[in-house]
Amino acid sequence: MSLVVVGSVAYDGIETPHGRADRILGGACTYISLVASYFTKVRIVAIVGEDFAKEDEDLLTGRGIDLEGLERVPGKSFFWQGVYSADMNDRTTLRTDLNVFADFQPKLPASYKNEPYLMLGNIQPALQQSVRAQMTAPRLTGGDTMNYWLKPEYRDELLATIREWDFLLINDSEARMLSGEYNLKRAAAKIFEMGPQTLVIKRGEYGAILFRRDGYFMVPGYLLEEVFDPTGAGDCFAGGFVGYLAERGFDLKDGLDLKNGRADHKELSRAVIYGSVMGSFCCEKFGVDRFRTLRRQEIDARFHEFRDFTGF
């Protein structure tokens, strides 16, 4: 019962008010996988160039992540460079080199195809669709996307892709673009018509909202005293959300918690909390550094902290 994760494994150049790093491990697939590995077995599908460092590979395998689906080809790995504003609520992309990612055609190893959980990190929708098509019958499929793929020229491709998803994870401005509705309740109603019956809207420092047709769940963002680097926080949210559901054997289609043999929609709310917990840890250090030392015990302690500061 593993989770298959697709997306970018990349190198990032990051500058925040707290410091800079010229070239560190990054990419949506990397963040999602590292985080989900605290909850479940993870198998990744991605592509890297010859520059992919042994120490970065070791970080992933050290967390038990299966790299059979990590393609290595001649050339350089995807590179992204960005700089954050003083309050870190905005960032500017300085450089995006697709490199080996330009010709990525994800091919799933045979051993991956029967896995029940699939998380499609932000890449071109057609590639997400191709990965979904290679899976036999995933019990739970969901993914992320970004404003770039919401442009008119990609809209049909995106709509055809998310139609098959059980859940969609996007931020508030993307939910507004996708639905054409400013109000988030109305936006959710429109998005349900597009396929996904579970929608998680990420609101950055303000938390997240999970929408289902039968109700919604809201959580405020964790208050950090210091945000060092928000890069990857949204992907870590995704990794915590889907990782926890996979750990619990949750089946979103049937609304069943397979471990207990009964439906428990509160599991989705708890998954949102674990997503929030992992997003908050992500911001405490540069890049993926927090996940070099983080222990599951700290994760569960912060989950209980959420209960304390939101309960009344």
Next chain:
Amino acid sequence: MSLVVVGSVAYDGIETPHGRADRILGGACTYISLVASYFTKVRIVAIVGEDFAKEDEDLLTGRGIDLEGLERVPGKSFFWQGVYSADMNDRTTLRTDLNVFADFQPKLPASYKNEPYLMLGNIQPALQQSVRAQMTAPRLTGGDTMNYWLKPEYRDELLATIREWDFLLINDSEARMLSGEYNLKRAAAKIFEMGPQTLVIKRGEYGAILFRRDGYFMVPGYLLEEVFDPTGAGDCFAGGFVGYLAERGFDLKDGLDLKNGRADHKELSRAVIYGSVMGSFCCEKFGVDRFRTLRRQEIDARFHEFRDFTGF
């Protein structure tokens, strides 16, 4: 055991994307009092001109609000006019006519002076201080302020005023201005040094945070499908917060819930929820209109709704 409320009773001209009103009842004291009247007996201290309409007076007295401290003088009542942006997150003040408010010197009726609860709505800090000084020994004193009084020329006056308060209710940008700290946890730590040991930071559509030295409580904002007019929402939050504490006989100084004879800090969290509930109702109609029909039963139902969509 009544709540004394001080602030402006005014007329507003409001334009939102949903409509406009040229001259409707408004003012911080009005909103706070109407809302708090669902929880406790309210007695107001304010000033109006000869133009104060009988029907507006009737709305207040109809909710059992004591107007003994409402001064009526020759001239016109305070008038404010503003227009909201398309997403209603910003508003521009078009006109502020102080009128009779310019010479307001609040004088408390003798019958008010021994009341245990005091809520100081946003007015000049010196006036808030003068009202506090006329009270014999309030058990719970708190108030609101705004960016205008955070300017250097009023800073000392404001600091001398809030030093005596048990709680301070402000929005996030004001907390940042007052403390000089961007991070809200750090801002709270600085503000505790200024006097108030309970700080409620209002975050508009994103909810609120209650800070105490021993911890904090967070709540997301209620999701409305339609925000007609956000005017007064912050004051309604204040009215729900302090109104509920007064109803419960809560004593913040000693940390005692007098009804139960023991400390229950969760009461403060519940007060934040009632504040959020009342702020959300306020936005559903223009001006104070929602409070012409709102029943306590609806308030409690929404309180329980908060439990449902935040519990996990």
